[in-house]
Amino acid sequence: MKRRNFLGSIALGGSLLSNKEDKIQNPDSLQQSKDPAKNLFFEADMVVAGGGLGGCAAALAALRNGLSVILTEETDWLGGQLSQQGVPPDEHQWIETHGATQLYRDFRTVIRQYYINHYPLTDEARNRKHLNPGDGAVSRLCHEPRVAVAVLNDMFMPYISSGKLTLLIEHKAISADVDGNKVRSLEVVNVKTKTRSKLSAPYFVDATELGDLLPITGTEFVTGTESKSETNELHAPEKGNPENNQAFTVCFAIDYRPGENHVIEKPVEYAFWKDFIPKMTKPWSGKLLDLSYSNPKTLEPKQLGFHPAGIKTGDMLNLWNYRRIISKDNFKPGTYAGDITIVNWPQNDYFLGNLIGASQKDFEKHVNRAKQLSLSLLYWLQTEAPRPDGGKGWPEIRLRKDIMGTEDGLAKYPYVRESRRIKALFTIKEEHVGAENRAIAVANGAPGSKDKASNFHDSVGVGYYHIDLHPSSAGDNYIDFASLPFQIPLGALLPVRMENLLPANKNIGTTHITNGCYRLHPVEWSIGEAVGLLVKFAGEKGVAPRVVREREELLIGFQGFLKGEGVELGW
Numbered sequence: 001m002k003r004r005n006f007l008g009s010i011a012l013g014g015s016l017l018s019n020k021e022d023k024i025q026n027p028d029s030l031q032q033s034k035d036p037a038k039n040l041f042f043e044a045d046m047v048v049a050g051g052g053l054g055g056c057a058a059a060l061a062a063l064r065n066g067l068s069v070i071l072t073e074e075t076d077w078l079g080g081q082l083s084q085q086g087v088p089p090d091e092h093q094w095i096e097t098h099g100a101t102q103l104y105r106d107f108r109t110v111i112r113q114y115y116i117n118h119y120p121l122t123d124e125a126r127n128r129k130h131l132n133p134g135d136g137a138v139s140r141l142c143h144e145p146r147v148a149v150a151v152l153n154d155m156f157m158p159y160i161s162s163g164k165l166t167l168l169i170e171h172k173a174i175s176a177d178v179d180g181n182k183v184r185s186l187e188v189v190n191v192k193t194k195t196r197s198k199l200s201a202p203y204f205v206d207a208t209e210l211g212d213l214l215p216i217t218g219t220e221f222v223t224g225t226e227s228k229s230e231t232n233e234l235h236a237p238e239k240g241n242p243e244n245n246q247a248f249t250v251c252f253a254i255d256y257r258p259g260e261n262h263v264i265e266k267p268v269e270y271a272f273w274k275d276f277i278p279k280m281t282k283p284w285s286g287k288l289l290d291l292s293y294s295n296p297k298t299l300e301p302k303q304l305g306f307h308p309a310g311i312k313t314g315d316m317l318n319l320w321n322y323r324r325i326i327s328k329d330n331f332k333p334g335t336y337a338g339d340i341t342i343v344n345w346p347q348n349d350y351f352l353g354n355l356i357g358a359s360q361k362d363f364e365k366h367v368n369r370a371k372q373l374s375l376s377l378l379y380w381l382q383t384e385a386p387r388p389d390g391g392k393g394w395p396e397i398r399l400r401k402d403i404m405g406t407e408d409g410l411a412k413y414p415y416v417r418e419s420r421r422i423k424a425l426f427t428i429k430e431e432h433v434g435a436e437n438r439a440i441a442v443a444n445g446a447p448g449s450k451d452k453a454s455n456f457h458d459s460v461g462v463g464y465y466h467i468d469l470h471p472s473s474a475g476d477n478y479i480d481f482a483s484l485p486f487q488i489p490l491g492a493l494l495p496v497r498m499e500n501l502l503p504a505n506k507n508i509g510t511t512h513i514t515n516g517c518y519r520l521h522p523v524e525w526s527i528g529e530a531v532g533l534l535v536k537f538a539g540e541k542g543v544a545p546r547v548v549r550e551r552e553e554l555l556i557g558f559q560g561f562l563k564g565e566g567v568e569l570g571w
Helices: 003-012 026-032 054-064 103-116 145-162 214-217 270-274 359-385 435-443 521-541 545-552 554-566
Strands: 039-043 046-049 067-074 165-169 171-179 180-189 196-200 203-206 250-258 290-294 302-305 322-328 340-343 397-399 460-461 465-467 479-481 486-489 499-504
Touching: 003 196, 026 067, 026 214, 046 054, 046 180, 054 067, 054 103, 054 145, 054 521, 067 171, 103 145, 103 521, 145 554, 165 250, 171 214, 203 214, 203 521, 250 290, 302 465, 340 359, 340 465, 460 554, 486 521, 521 554, 545 554
Parallel strands: 039 196, 046 067, 046 203, 067 165, 203 499
Antiparallel strands: 171 180, 180 196, 250 340, 250 397, 290 302, 322 340, 460 486, 465 479
8 A cells, every 4th residue: 555545544544434325445445536526425423524623622522422523624734723824822821720621731731741752852841840842922832833733643543543533634525415404414525636525423513714614504604793783892893894804814934044044035926015004994003014013902003023033122022932832942952053933923914805705716816815925024034124233134034844834834724813603592792701891781780790701601611812803804903902711601602593513613603803712722622622522412312402501401411511521611
């Protein structure tokens, strides 16, 4: 068997069932199908579309409780925003001890252990209780995307080996068979071979980055901004706009090689991006490719620092240190010539078009333009960024293609901040979690304390992040303000009509505003884990997931089950 076919058969896993039209004898034969129109057939207890953190958490929760799972992923890497999108985890300040599921914290522990087991750390770094390989400012655990992929693959391997998990990497959902309020099957296509497969299960989970299953299953959803009259949110606009979505970003990794020259070829669109000044309702600070930007909280111009040696840049944030994933000082001398950092900055946010609902042609157009923006930022850093010595440019900066695992050195998939969102039985609004709006709501008679987020009787998890909305495709500047440590209500995970389709990413029942604090790594994981456990519980009780919320005794039982699985329900 050729190596590529062998790896493909491992990815497909063990729980393979016969094609209704053509019996399959072994996994390798699946990769050799010559007829793209001929469907292969798979069946399991649960189908999860999307191998991001929510999808992985949903799958792991179901698998460890004895269910069989089919997990699809459009790229060849599991991990979503943490890996294929190249974004180190954005987390709250209590993450080391509480405020996330036990499984998520275990995942973080194994990532640290991976460095301890395999990397030449200094004695000090090896013995540090909370090792942060990159010592990046954005997270207490800044690490390489590939390490997250390796750890997730290891976590899934026993289930692949036992036949409980069928892992279909490089597969994308393209259609669905729906009967009334239930999904009967999904059709997915291998994005390389064009082989199609039919996936059948009692339950389906949409953990895709853009909520791809919602339109193809006819599940009701919303996009963009809601108006103030719709949600009564303090920061909502007077007029809603379903086309107004947050910027997305194509991230990349760079390192610093003193004395070397690694200037890339001038990007095709460099002239455009070099002089580009964003047009926003509340003005941007000037040119996008500059070391100033709009302060997210005040929208006043704010100066940033940059020095690839990681040294202090006065009172300004040194962007190099912000998402640094390897700090050479944590490793034995000679291991790294310089640090490695991820570029996911205000300067490469792309807001000239939407990915949600875009045709394949427009999707590719906007992603390619976003790539040109990122490459233009890199070229600007190498040739024109101001240096402390009065010079211009840092030619010593090198694009690390291997970090992202791509030929062009850019992330495998754009970092998506906003998705289609289900019309849910319950929608989380700013009055529930926003600090200022919450105080107003309580003053007007809402139950609870103004200093605490709403207490949801149907909580299935917790999370925290400030409400952080990046500039949008319709010209909104940052919307960034305080939130309160919050719960995840079960009602926000239940579509208004569909009975066996559940969301497990940024597609839950939030508004455009509250999406800003429910979209980060540990919250996405918590949502996915709750969904995987809900499928197990509802299936065991023989009821639809919504019935678990409707019946008090079932809800109490489910919440007890969650607690037993290491899920926190309150702060």
